[in-house]
Amino acid sequence: MLSYTGSMTEAQTYTIAVIPGDGIGKEITPQAQAVMEKATEGVAQFRYVPFDLGADRYLRDGVILTDEILEEIKKTDAILLGAIGDPRIKAGILERGLLLKMRFALDHYINLRPSKLYKGVTSPLANPGEIDFVVVREGTEGLYAGAGGSTHAGTNQQVATEVSINSAPGVERTVRYAFELAMKRRKHVTLVHKKNVLVNAGDMWQRIVNEVAEEYPEVTHDYLHIDATTIFIVTDPGRFDVILTDNLFGDIITDEAGAVVGGVGYSASGNINASGQYPSMFEPIHGSAPDIAGQGIANPTAAILSAAMLLRHLGLEEPAQRIEAAVEADIAEKGSTQRSTEQVGQDILDRLSE
Numbered sequence: 001m002l003s004y005t006g007s008m009t010e011a012q013t014y015t016i017a018v019i020p021g022d023g024i025g026k027e028i029t030p031q032a033q034a035v036m037e038k039a040t041e042g043v044a045q046f047r048y049v050p051f052d053l054g055a056d057r058y059l060r061d062g063v064i065l066t067d068e069i070l071e072e073i074k075k076t077d078a079i080l081l082g083a084i085g086d087p088r089i090k091a092g093i094l095e096r097g098l099l100l101k102m103r104f105a106l107d108h109y110i111n112l113r114p115s116k117l118y119k120g121v122t123s124p125l126a127n128p129g130e131i132d133f134v135v136v137r138e139g140t141e142g143l144y145a146g147a148g149g150s151t152h153a154g155t156n157q158q159v160a161t162e163v164s165i166n167s168a169p170g171v172e173r174t175v176r177y178a179f180e181l182a183m184k185r186r187k188h189v190t191l192v193h194k195k196n197v198l199v200n201a202g203d204m205w206q207r208i209v210n211e212v213a214e215e216y217p218e219v220t221h222d223y224l225h226i227d228a229t230t231i232f233i234v235t236d237p238g239r240f241d242v243i244l245t246d247n248l249f250g251d252i253i254t255d256e257a258g259a260v261v262g263g264v265g266y267s268a269s270g271n272i273n274a275s276g277q278y279p280s281m282f283e284p285i286h287g288s289a290p291d292i293a294g295q296g297i298a299n300p301t302a303a304i305l306s307a308a309m310l311l312r313h314l315g316l317e318e319p320a321q322r323i324e325a326a327v328e329a330d331i332a333e334k335g336s337t338q339r340s341t342e343q344v345g346q347d348i349l350d351r352l353s354e
Ligand SMILES: NC(=O)C1=CN([C@@H]2O[C@H](COP(=O)(O)OP(=O)(O)OC[C@H]3O[C@@H](n4cnc5c(N)ncnc54)[C@H](O)[C@@H]3O)[C@@H](O)[C@H]2O)C=CC1
Pocket: 024, 082, 083, 084, 085, 086, 087, 095, 099, 263, 264, 265, 283, 284, 285, 286, 287, 288, 289, 290, 291, 292, 297, 298, 299, 300, 302
């Protein structure tokens, strides 16, 4: 970490890489930054290093993410990211070349995605009950690892493969993280996979869960197939505490969970390098939302809650809690009203000033 140790009265300084990215990422990130700044007044200081990365940069000079830029990012304490992806550019170029490249290069092996139904939010479920679970998604392997290719590309004989990579060390560190997290919560882990079909990876995930679980006798665990999980997220979301799953399944069910808690605009995430070797990266779970970009109507709450996760990761627990409390109060009072991106940000800032 680049933070320095000053005198007892001096606020600690952290260096934060800021990558607003594309579409609504550019609109919500300033709101998150302002809230972060306000919540930490007198407690910490931030040196923001803006990185001009994403579609505009790529279209301007062809740069997606060079090794030099990556080295600069590695020097920071944490990364605040908006969203990546733009319809002007072929799908996958920025998602793989920028977003996944950062997650892999910085060994963000935990993709942490809380889902909480706040009072004041309208869930599409008739009787949602209490929803408060966290998805621990493996972040550097699985079907996103980039293993695969094509024969006879571009012809009607083409065969395309995408290979799911699941290494025992990669799975074990994720499983351990999930059990540690469960110890701080309601002590229940649900492994989600498709072991009735994906028998190689599925059996390994289950074996490692069974082995690690022996070290956590207080934590109960069960198993659900991914298809059944999509049912229970809608019919009985209260059954979940910590969901543990692989990269693709975790991506899909967290968008579903986001919808269930009122929209992905409320869903924060952290791409965590839990070993502390590299900076972790915090971003909403959603994408660049080209369908609403430029209108100033994106919900910045997920970005603001992601900033709270960033602060918690840096050990700034009290400001993180203040942001979460301000968001909770904001939603309780105004969650059902139509507001601009800036207005939501301002309302949360005002609460932090009270
Ligand atoms: N982490 C990232 O940077 C991610 C990037 N993407 C990229 O984003 C682009 C768009 O992808 P989509 O599949 O459309 O997913 P998306 O998450 O951007 O949008 C899905 C739907 O949710 C709505 N939505 C998203 N965020 C919102 C917010 N804060 N407030 C209100 N409504 C919101 C959008 O308007 C849209 O109707 C693609 O290029 C995709 O690859 C997608 C997911 C994650």
